Amino acid sequence: MNTLTNRQKEIFDFIKLKISNEGYPPTRMEISEFFGFKSPNAAEDHLKALKKKGFIDILSGTSRGISLSVHDDSIPLIGLVSAGSPMLAEENVEKRIPALPISSHGIDYYLRVKGDSMIDVGIFDNDLIAVNKDLKVKKNTIVIARIDDDVTVKTLIEISNNKVVLKAENKDYDDIVINPKxxxxxxxxxxVGLIRNIS
Amino acid sequence: MNTLTNRQKEIFDFIKLKISNEGYPPTRMEISEFFGFKSPNAAEDHLKALKKKGFIDILSGTSRGISLSVHDDSIPLIGLVSAGSPMLAEENVEKRIPALPISSHGIDYYLRVKGDSMIDVGIFDNDLIAVNKDLKVKKNTIVIARIDDDVTVKTLIEISNNKVVLKAENKDYDDIVINPKxxxxxxxxxxVGLIRNIS
DNA sequence: CTAAATACTGTATATAATTACAGTATGAAT
DNA sequence: ATTCATACTGTAATTATATACAGTATTTAG
Structure with missing residues (x-):
């Protein structure tokens, strides 16, 4: 239903490319010229198909009145995490914000930090940390861990089959020692990064 | 010569807004309608002025053929500041990076922090701080001060006609007490904000 | 003091662009 | 078997849009 055919995907990609390169969407004629159509109506038909499938919006009577419906260059910002729900579940998404290339690693989402357990490494209450969910967790990096539905941000200092140690970077807090079994x-x-708004 | 008049800035901002909201630039008529012009030529004149000053490009014969010249939505990142040179002088600009709306205040530039004098407020060596240059400096905010050509980031804790106290947020450093006369x-x-890349 | 830049109104026109209608052909779905 | 979606050609008309030309008034820079 909302999957594009190969040809439609080519058209859609061309529209995205045009917007990215020129700063505005193409006309029917420009689409036709690029793909070698001899009639602008070929492009028109494709646009209607893309609209029907929900990939673009068309403003009638408007030149270049094409807008992308699914501009997925935004990253979810996770606020409080409900117990048991996956991190990226809709109920946890506080809002979506534009992808900010602040890190040399990919960013899957931002997580709003609660509490002061990491102040010794400069992570404060209410900061947003940028999270990469695919990097292999390593010793001496700051990880986002879920312990029995409880989400926490800590430095991983030891990891083995039967012992994991998570360190709070604040002398008032004790290390968390866990047997993962x-x-x-x-x-x-x-x-992989941090954003702070100082207001 | 490359500074916009207030009116031109309004026009320019409207174009940016339109692109951001609709996904394509406005026509001359749409600009005229928004500003109450009775002739599309008023918009045409403004566009020509914006082009002349290098803020936009216009593709002739192309509907909505307005594109923003790149330099505008990027913010300079200031690395090391040469003695005596203005903050935003070209020689100090490490690179320009896209405007990241990380703060509730406007951001004029990012400054790369050197040293550990502010670690107690979570500002670490190599962090980027977002700087607003127009906000009135207030007590108990973090300010960027220039003392005899030396640029430093500190918390302003006292300010009067003959005494200014700048506090390093690190117990190993002493306060800086200055007579501004x-x-x-x-x-x-x-x-007004902070960005950290954790690599 | 004068020319240029700014900030518009008002009119007009060529052309850029949307978009409907009428077809053709092929493959997939009911 | 026949309708529907896909993927186009070909033509044409209305309207959307860019943009030139001719003005006026005010402000700014040399």
Whole structure:
């Protein structure tokens, strides 16, 4: 239903390319010229198909009145995480914000930090940390861990089959020592960046 | 010559807004309608002025053929500041990076922090701080100060006609106490945000 | 003091662009 | 078997749009 045919995907990609390169969407004629159509109506038909499938919006009577419906260059910002729900579940998404290339790693989402357990490495209450969920978690990096539905940000300092140590970067807090065989432990990702709004 | 008049800035901002909201630039008529012009030629004149000043490009014979010249939505990143040169002088600009809306205040530039004098407020060596240069500097905010050509980031804790106290947020450093009548002191801006890349 | 730049109104026109209608041909779905 | 979606050609008309030319008034720079 909302899957594009190969040809439609080519058209859609061309529209995206045009917007990215020129700063505005193509006309029917420009599409036709690029693909070698001899009639602008070929492009018109494709646009109608793309609209029907929800990939673009068309403003009637408007030149270049094409807008992309699914401009997925935004990244979810996760606020409080409901117990048991996946990190990126809709209920956890506070809002979506534009992809900010602040890190040398890919960013899957931002997570709003609660509490002061990481102030010694400069992560404060209410900061946003950029999270990459695919990086292999490594010792001495800051990880996002889920311990029995509880999401926490800590430095991973030891990891083996029967012992994981998560360190709070604040002398008022104790290390968290876990036996992953006994406790439900998941790594949600690695912290690859930080954003703070000082208001 | 490359500074816009207030009116031209309004036009330019409207074009940016349109592109951001609709996904394509406005026509002369749409500009005229928004500003209440009775002739599309008023918009035409403004576009020509914007082009002349290098803020937009116009493709002749092309509907909505307005594209923003790149330099505008990027913000300079200031690395090391040469003694005596204005903050935004070309020689200080490490590179330009896309405007990242990380702060509730406007951002004029990013400044790469050197040293650990502000670690107690979570500003670390090599972090980028977002700087607003127009906010009135206030007590208990983090300011960018220039003391005799030396640029420093500190918390302003006292300010009067003959005494200014700048506090390093690190117990290993002493406060900087200055008599602004005797020492050349300038406030370059206020820290309104922070970006860190954890690699 | 004068020319140029700014900020418009008002009219007009060529052309850029949308978009409907009428077809043809092929493959997939009911 | 026949309708529907896909993927086009070909023509044409209305309207959307760019843009030139002729003005006026005010402000700014040399």
């Amino acid at each position: 006994k406790v439900n432990l998941n790594f949600e990702g690695t912290c | 005797k020492v050349n002191l300038n406030f370059e801006g206020t820290c």
